[in-house]
Amino acid sequence: MSLDLKNIVTVIQAKWLGNRTDTNIENISIDSRSLQNGPKTLFFALVGPNNDGHDYISTLITQGVHNFVVTHIPHELADKASFFVVDDTLKSLQIFAAYYRSMFHFPIIGITGSNGKTIVKEWLNFLLSPDYNIIRSPKSYNSQVGVPLSVLAINEKHNFGIFEAGISTRNEMEKLEFIIKPTIGILTNIGSAHDEGFSNIGEKIKEKLKLFKNVSVLIYNKNKTIDSFLNPTIDTFSWSCTDHHADVFITTKSILDKTILKVKIQNNHFEIKIPFRDDASIENAIHCMMVMLYLEYDYQTIETRMELLFPVEMRLKLKNGINNTTLIDDSYSSDFQSLKIALDFLESQKQYKKKTLILSDIFQSGLSNEDLYSGVSQLIISNKINRVIGIGETISKYKSKFLNCTTFQNTDDFIANLNQLNLSNETILIKGARTFHFEKIVAALEEKTHETVLEINLNAISHNLNFYKAKLNPETKIMVMVKAFGYGNGGFEIAKLLEHHKVDYLGVAFADEGISLKNSGINLPIMVLNPENSSFEAIIQHQLEPEIYSIKGLKAFLKIAEQKKLYHFPIHIKLDTGMHRLGFEEENIEELILILKASKAVVVKSILSHMATSDDVKHQAFSLSQIDLFEKLSLQLITALQINPIRHILNTSGISNFSQAQYNMVRLGIGLYGISNDAEEQKQLENVGTLKSIISQIRTIDAGESVGYGRRFVAEKPTKIATIPIGYADGISRHWGNGVGFVTINNQKATIVGSICMDMLMVDVTNINCFEGDSVIIFGESPTVIYMAEKLKTIPYEILTSISQRVKRVFYRE
Numbered sequence: 001m002s003l004d005l006k007n008i009v010t011v012i013q014a015k016w017l018g019n020r021t022d023t024n025i026e027n028i029s030i031d032s033r034s035l036q037n038g039p040k041t042l043f044f045a046l047v048g049p050n051n052d053g054h055d056y057i058s059t060l061i062t063q064g065v066h067n068f069v070v071t072h073i074p075h076e077l078a079d080k081a082s083f084f085v086v087d088d089t090l091k092s093l094q095i096f097a098a099y100y101r102s103m104f105h106f107p108i109i110g111i112t113g114s115n116g117k118t119i120v121k122e123w124l125n126f127l128l129s130p131d132y133n134i135i136r137s138p139k140s141y142n143s144q145v146g147v148p149l150s151v152l153a154i155n156e157k158h159n160f161g162i163f164e165a166g167i168s169t170r171n172e173m174e175k176l177e178f179i180i181k182p183t184i185g186i187l188t189n190i191g192s193a194h195d196e197g198f199s200n201i202g203e204k205i206k207e208k209l210k211l212f213k214n215v216s217v218l219i220y221n222k223n224k225t226i227d228s229f230l231n232p233t234i235d236t237f238s239w240s241c242t243d244h245h246a247d248v249f250i251t252t253k254s255i256l257d258k259t260i261l262k263v264k265i266q267n268n269h270f271e272i273k274i275p276f277r278d279d280a281s282i283e284n285a286i287h288c289m290m291v292m293l294y295l296e297y298d299y300q301t302i303e304t305r306m307e308l309l310f311p312v313e314m315r316l317k318l319k320n321g322i323n324n325t326t327l328i329d330d331s332y333s334s335d336f337q338s339l340k341i342a343l344d345f346l347e348s349q350k351q352y353k354k355k356t357l358i359l360s361d362i363f364q365s366g367l368s369n370e371d372l373y374s375g376v377s378q379l380i381i382s383n384k385i386n387r388v389i390g391i392g393e394t395i396s397k398y399k400s401k402f403l404n405c406t407t408f409q410n411t412d413d414f415i416a417n418l419n420q421l422n423l424s425n426e427t428i429l430i431k432g433a434r435t436f437h438f439e440k441i442v443a444a445l446e447e448k449t450h451e452t453v454l455e456i457n458l459n460a461i462s463h464n465l466n467f468y469k470a471k472l473n474p475e476t477k478i479m480v481m482v483k484a485f486g487y488g489n490g491g492f493e494i495a496k497l498l499e500h501h502k503v504d505y506l507g508v509a510f511a512d513e514g515i516s517l518k519n520s521g522i523n524l525p526i527m528v529l530n531p532e533n534s535s536f537e538a539i540i541q542h543q544l545e546p547e548i549y550s551i552k553g554l555k556a557f558l559k560i561a562e563q564k565k566l567y568h569f570p571i572h573i574k575l576d577t578g579m580h581r582l583g584f585e586e587e588n589i590e591e592l593i594l595i596l597k598a599s600k601a602v603v604v605k606s607i608l609s610h611m612a613t614s615d616d617v618k619h620q621a622f623s624l625s626q627i628d629l630f631e632k633l634s635l636q637l638i639t640a641l642q643i644n645p646i647r648h649i650l651n652t653s654g655i656s657n658f659s660q661a662q663y664n665m666v667r668l669g670i671g672l673y674g675i676s677n678d679a680e681e682q683k684q685l686e687n688v689g690t691l692k693s694i695i696s697q698i699r700t701i702d703a704g705e706s707v708g709y710g711r712r713f714v715a716e717k718p719t720k721i722a723t724i725p726i727g728y729a730d731g732i733s734r735h736w737g738n739g740v741g742f743v744t745i746n747n748q749k750a751t752i753v754g755s756i757c758m759d760m761l762m763v764d765v766t767n768i769n770c771f772e773g774d775s776v777i778i779f780g781e782s783p784t785v786i787y788m789a790e791k792l793k794t795i796p797y798e799i800l801t802s803i804s805q806r807v808k809r810v811f812y813r814e
């Protein structure tokens with residue numbers, strides 16, 4: 001894009017203030033962290049519940065950004081940049097995107113529905129790309145912010161668009177329709193997601209249908225409920241597997257791992273085969289086929305292309321690589337937009353200073369190769385990538401555009417030469433179009449793992465953090481507890497994400513946990529809950545901050561601090577207000593004051609206490625008495641010492657139930673990991689961890705035969721048994737076996753039969769269509785950790801922290 005600022009200002013009806021520089025705009029940004037920000041960037045300072053873009057303007061100015069769309073000009077910056085003042089910056093971004101969209105006149109597909117939007121979009125892109133230059137939403141950019149950003153990536157060379165629109169509540173779709181202005185509509189389906197935002201299903205359907213207000217055709221699965229809401233003036237092209245009134249009637253038949261679709265349209269019949277057998281994939285594939293029929297593709301082409309559909313992996317995965325490397329696996333797509341996103345992710349995750357990009361040829365940019373690879377080169381330079389490994393014939397030709405670049409003609413070539421490349425101590429982004437099969441590179445570079453992994457959804461962690469933030473006063477600080485390896489979820493990666501989100505403190509149980517975080521480059525202050533005297537030296541050396549809970553501990557720490565001639569080293573004073581675990585009691589306070597008054601070696605950074613029953617209304621009176629005592633004792637310290645420390649007493653359920661006692665900081669723990677003990681609140685959190693494995697073997701046993709040690713399960717009828725390579729050594733309680741627990745295979749429950757072994761367990765899959773190698777969910781969306789804890793008569797904390805360290809953690813972003 002290249003647009004005149006004057007035009008933009010007119011379109012969004014902004015007041016142009018500040019120091020005026022006329023320039024062309026080539027990049028729109030809303031993210032202060034994006035390394036693509038520069039002199040030709042127009043930055044929209046969006047104001048969200050958790051973040052205000054205006055706070056970043058002064059930093060951005062030092063980084064060379066001159067142009068800002070704002071609601072007000074931050075203090076003392078008026079003459080430092082150009083400001084375009086509007087009432088609502090998000091609305092301006094949307095208006096601008098709609099204006100930009102109106103400059104292009106080619107077919108645009110708008111997709112909405114509860115599930116399948118992203119897969120349908122990616123598949124259509126694959127099916128239609130031989131014939132069109134397609135612009136599509138990157139990843140699942142389908143929100144009020146994501147849609148305008150997607151649309152703003154259109155350029156002159158595109159001749160077809162595919163955008164998804166996602167809504168979570170009333171009155172959102174109209175705005176998205178105004179921006180996308182689709183000419184072809186697809187309604188994937190209506191499920192129960194986001195029901196909270198609507199008073200009933202009818203309201204939700206009506207809202208979604210607003211996307212199709214101006215389309216020439218709507219493609220959908222014919223269904224009475226939807227028909228009753230559909231505006232009769234809209235042209236439709238419908239399909240069904242049950243209703244013969246639909247334009248296209250389909251019957252399906254599964255054969256092993258494929259499905260045959262028998263299609264009847266008017267009086268014609270044809271058949272296609274797709275490499276999937278689950279209902280969701282079949283439905284998504286049919287929507288794609290409908291688009292091809294509508295675009296008048298011949299049956300032969302439809303058949304050939306549909307047979308090549310592939311599973312869509314929409315996530316950037318973070319994996320441990322060989323030789324101390326971290327891999328960012330984005331091995332399924334390569335286009336300019338998603339390269340930008342992946343590079344931003346790389347920036348946020350850098351565990352090693354050195355950064356390498358492995359990149360294939362880029363397809364469908366709509367630009368000439370010359371312009372494209374110049375653009376890619378600029379992107380790589382601004383992201384400070386140390387080394388580029390290009391794979392493919394085209395990128396090889398443009399090698400000279402990159403610094404420190406090695407190229408290979410194809411993926412096998414690269415793998416054959418892997419040893420000479422000395423990949424070590426670095427973060428490697430692996431980004432390639434599907435045809436390059438970069439999964440082979442990932443397999444070659446990945447640290448070998450068992451089939452069992454705990455997948456951690458980093459987006460869900462951000463969501464949960466913001467959920468609790470929204471419950472607090474804006475100035476209340478947040479300490480996040482990452483003890484016990486982030487409640488079993490992973491220490492460093494989560495700490496890195498929290499640093500990114502600018503939380504104020506981290507909390508760990510023991511010094512070594514804090515040391516390992518500091519050593520891997522975490523700069524946030526870290527409080528150590530239970531510093532043993534033997535670790536005081538290390539605590540000081542690594543600038544950790546001890547919680548001091550006894551006179552004895554205080555004296556021991558002071559002795560070392562004074563020897564080292566420290567001045568005002570931060571410590572945290574823990575008060576016992578009723579938990580009776582650690583802390584100073586009321587009768588210690590006088591002595592505590594005397595000792596602290598006498599030393600300049602330490603300073604009381606914070607005063608804290610911990611609640612025993614914040615999760616239980618039954619004990620509300622007790623909780624309130626703890627808060628009262630905390631108020632009294634902390635005030636006593638503050639007055640006597642004349643200090644102004646941070647005070648904090650609330651953990652996760654404290655935040656929910658006693659927010660009046662949030663003081664200056666709260667300590668968020670289990671809630672971050674997606675678990676609340678309040679059922680209503682639970683619905684609003686997102687699941688963070690999914691423990692997954694695979695089926696190693698399937699067999700059928702006869703009635704009377706038994707399974708496992710002790711013959712604890714005996715089949716009453718012929719029974720199909722699947723063996724899963726996860727057992728009690730991985731942290732799955734033996735109490736979960738013998739018919740108590742279940743796993744999920746292909747969306748169905750499979751009961752655990754027989755006793756759980758050390759490294760394996762067996763499940764009954766008699767009624768489940770499944771194969772060896774299929775994925776198995778041990779916990780996640782179903783069963784949930786909460787459900788398991790209930791059945792096992794324990795708490796979610798124990799289930800999460802029991803998962804053994806031999807289970808690999810894989811982190812991903814959606």
Ligand SMILES: *Cc1c(COP(=O)(O)O)cnc(C)c1O
Nearest residue numbers: 481610651652653667668669670
């Ligand atoms: C673990 C812990 C927390 C966090 O508790 P959650 O219930 O997980 O929110 C807070 N404070 C202290 C002292 C803790 O030990």
